[in-house]
Amino acid sequence: MQMKKYILKSHPVGEPKVSDFELVTEEVPALKDGEILLESVFLSVDPYMRYKASMIPQGGVMPGQVVARVADSKNAAYKKGVHVLASCGWQSHVVGDPEKMKSSFDDSKDRLTILPDMGGVSPSLALGVLGMPGITALYGLIDLTQPKAGETLVVSGAAGAVGSVVGQIGKILGMKVIGFAGADDKVAWLKDELGFDYAYNYKTTTVAKALKESAPDGVDVYFDNVGGQIAYDVMLRMKQFGRVSCCGAIASYNDLGVPSKPPLAPAVQIPIISNQLSCHGFIVTRWMNKWQEGVLQLLGYVKQGKLKYKETVTDGFEKMPNAFIELLRGANTGKAIVKA
Structure with missing residues (x-):
């Protein structure tokens, strides 16, 4: 063999x-x-x-x-x-x-x-949903941002393995959920099947325009899978003392190794300081001590039909x-x- x-x-x-x-x-x-x-x-x-x-x-x-x-x-x-x-x-x-x-x-x-x-x-x-991405979504949202019913949650990379779970957990917790994805069929999936309150194709609209419609009073929690310009634009529109879970930076990954194109980021410190945001970077292995507990919680949501994948x-x-x-x-x- x-x-x-x-x-x-x-x-x-x-x-x-x-x-x-x-x-x-x-x-x-x-x-x-x-x-x-x-x-x-x-x-x-x-x-x-x-x-x-x-x-x-x-x-x-x-x-x-x-x-x-x-x-x-x-x-x-x-x-x-x-x-x-x-x-x-x-x-x-x-x-x-x-x-x-x-x-x-x-x-x-x-x-x-x-x-x-x-x-x-x-x-x-x-x-996926019962593994590393699911645990990332569950604890990266709940443990780090302490979300509350009635708050507004924004998720970038919302149609991915992590983002799609984050948004659904937000809905289970009673939050208003807004997602950004990169294709119209993904946007339709988020709204029609996963129950996001709002979803937008970031390639055909701006974050500013989208959030003016969906979050006119500001954003409480941002789960960032993307980094770059989208992260900056969302942070500008967050409420005072908003919370950010920094999970990924896929917008910059393919710039790695390109001498003429080093990864650049807007000055996110400006909205972080002016809006007094709490930003948490993390790696999912920090929750190894309660991994199986999280898997069982996610499996329960799947069996109840509350978590789709x-x-x-x-x-x-x-x-x-x-x-x-x-x-x-x-x-x-x-x-x-x-x-x-």
């Missing part, structure tokens, strides 16, 4: 190219006592991988989470056929001792876990780079995954 992996051939300059990644094929080694063979079933592609691609050494495996099946096992704790969530990156198969895997995978302390009962839903949701699925492990590039172009709605 052969195993495949994508390594970083060259650090991307601007938007990544397929040629920045190299597909390597190796023979699967025989299992030793205590080892398992993982076979990737679903692999995640996420915006953070863009800046990771500027940081990891050339020749390193691209990072990321996967839902994998235990294809073979010589470890009693991991029975053959069980599904696990693992941070083994862009690899079709992985062989090793599970305890060593936990400490060797990138960004993955204790991130090799047997998936719990998913309530009859696809295990792929462990990469969409997956953009690319078929074939060999298309990992293509799926990643399309994600950065905004081609996905909801969670982008690759089905191996």
Whole structure:
């Protein structure tokens, strides 16, 4: 049996190219006592991988989470056929001792876990609404901004894996929710299916015009997945003592590595100071101590029909780079995954 992996051939300059990644094929080694063979079933592609691609050494495996099946096992704790969530990156198969895997995978302390009962839903949701994006949305909104019923919430990148969950949680909490996305069909999805009060295509309107209509009294909470000009424009229209959860900066990721085009940002300090905003930057691993608690809360919302989701699925492990590039172009709605 052969195993495949994508390594970083060259650090991307601007938007990544397929040629920045190299597909390597190796023979699967025989299992030793205590080892398992993982076979990737679903692999995640996420915006953070863009800046990771500027940081990891050339020749390193691209990072990321996967839902994998235990294809073979010589470890009693991991029975053959069980599904696990693992941070083994862009690899079709992985062989090793599970305890060593936990400490060797990138960004993955204790991130090799047997998936719990998913309530009859696809295990792929462990990469999306019931996984890292869902936990990011849940705790990044609730723990950091302390939202209250009746307040106004703005979400950028609202049709993505994180933003779509943030907006729906806002509605569950009784907030007025306003979303910005980059296509008319995404805007329609936010309003018609997810229940956003207002949604706008930022490519065809301005933040100022949109918020004059939807938030004439100002914005209480802003969940920022984008950064750049949109973040500045929203912050200008926030109420005194508004709260900002700073999750991502996808507007600037593809400027990384371009000498003639360094990432630039408006002077966000002006609205932060003048509106006395509280801004919280975060990484989702800060909530490892209550990860499963959050997953169960999100699963409850899904079962109750309060939390809807969409997956953009690319078929074939060999298309990992293509799926990643399309994600950065905004081609996905909801969670982008690759089905191996």
